[in-house]
Amino acid sequence: MQDNPLFRTFLPKKFCKEFVEAKGNSLQLGLYMALVLGLKPLMDDWIPVGNLKKFKKACRRYGIYLREDVIFKCIPSSQISDNIIGREILTTTSAYGKLIPKRHHSKNISLQEQVHVFLSKDKNLLTRGMWYPVIVKDRVIPQPRFDSLMYGYVLGYPQCCIKFFREFNNWRMHSYLYQAYKHTIAQPHYLCNPFLKDTSFAYIYHMPCNYRCLETIKLARKIRREIKKREPDYVNFTDYYLKKIYLVFYEKKYYWFEGNFENNVVVFKKMFFCSPDKDKDVYSRYFVKADALSLKGRRIYLYKKRNLYKIINVPLNEFAPEYPFIIKFGE
Numbered sequence: 001m002q003d004n005p006l007f008r009t010f011l012p013k014k015f016c017k018e019f020v021e022a023k024g025n026s027l028q029l030g031l032y033m034a035l036v037l038g039l040k041p042l043m044d045d046w047i048p049v050g051n052l053k054k055f056k057k058a059c060r061r062y063g064i065y066l067r068e069d070v071i072f073k074c075i076p077s078s079q080i081s082d083n084i085i086g087r088e089i090l091t092t093t094s095a096y097g098k099l100i101p102k103r104h105h106s107k108n109i110s111l112q113e114q115v116h117v118f119l120s121k122d123k124n125l126l127t128r129g130m131w132y133p134v135i136v137k138d139r140v141i142p143q144p145r146f147d148s149l150m151y152g153y154v155l156g157y158p159q160c161c162i163k164f165f166r167e168f169n170n171w172r173m174h175s176y177l178y179q180a181y182k183h184t185i186a187q188p189h190y191l192c193n194p195f196l197k198d199t200s201f202a203y204i205y206h207m208p209c210n211y212r213c214l215e216t217i218k219l220a221r222k223i224r225r226e227i228k229k230r231e232p233d234y235v236n237f238t239d240y241y242l243k244k245i246y247l248v249f250y251e252k253k254y255y256w257f258e259g260n261f262e263n264n265v266v267v268f269k270k271m272f273f274c275s276p277d278k279d280k281d282v283y284s285r286y287f288v289k290a291d292a293l294s295l296k297g298r299r300i301y302l303y304k305k306r307n308l309y310k311i312i313n314v315p316l317n318e319f320a321p322e323y324p325f326i327i328k329f330g331e
């Protein structure tokens with residue numbers, strides 16, 4: 001498989017460079033920049049325990065306050081044992097959590113485990129950070145519903161998108177991303193592309209109410225403009241990756257394609273799985289052998305040198321239903 005450039009480390013020349021050095025990666029870099037620029041009120045991240053000291057120093061340098069939450073050990077969802085009550089409702093994030101001991105160098109904590117941190121320029125906002133569903137002993141404990149409903153405001157998301165999220169973020173009934181697609185009436189705009197939010201190259205983290213949401217464009221444009229003044233290379237790469245073709249199944253499974261999309265056929269030279277949950281990448285092994293694909297209903301037709309090479313039938317699951325669609329982002 002080709003190396004995935006979407007997850008490579010991008011080191012800025014100057015602006016926010018310290019965060020990348022402290023974290024050891026550049027995931028969410030655009031959000032750090034937005035936070036420092038005062039264009040994002042609050043964000044969270046996961047920092048390896050061994051990097052925390054250096055990371056705190058970077059935060060101080062940029063006037064960012066930090067609150068430590070729990071320490072997580074990231075594991076693939078396949079490792080969550082069957083006897084956990086509620087395991088089927090875990091959505092985008094799966095991790096085992098444990099309480100932080102007073103001192104991090106406790107023998108029980110490996111330096112690889114990650115501290116969940118909240119970051120803000122406003123100290124008061126730190127107490128409004130929300131926790132993830134966690135497994136305690138043999139049960140999934142979700143966060144209070146009221147907190148979930150309010151959290152979008154704390155993160156600085158547009159009101160229209162928060163409203164849409166409240167209506168369609170239901171993993172038993174909808175594919176949120178498909179609903180946003182159905183509500184898109186004009187050409188999808190690259191500044192409304194949410195599919196790179198967990199890579200190194202994104203201006204926004206929220207999923208817009210449609211792929212040409214004007215409020216999202218306004219917000220992302222402001223962030224992009226300010227970053228461009230400081231790190232133009234970052235903007236060049238981010239724009240390039242955002243303005244591409246995506247094949248989307250649901251929130252944990254989507255693919256990036258470089259090529260052309262015409263008459264419902266994607267002709268491509270390069271493709272990458274761009275969701276962070278690598279467990280869900282079940283199709284790359286077929287896509288890398290093809291050079292074109294088309295989607296008809298729930299069927300994907302793969303071609304190699306114009307010959308049909310494989311047909312994939314996309315199952316409709318009861319939880320986290322998959323509604324495949326192809327989308328090309330432009331301006």
Ligand SMILES: [Zn+2]
Binds near residue numbers: 160161208210214
């Ligand atoms: Zn919106």
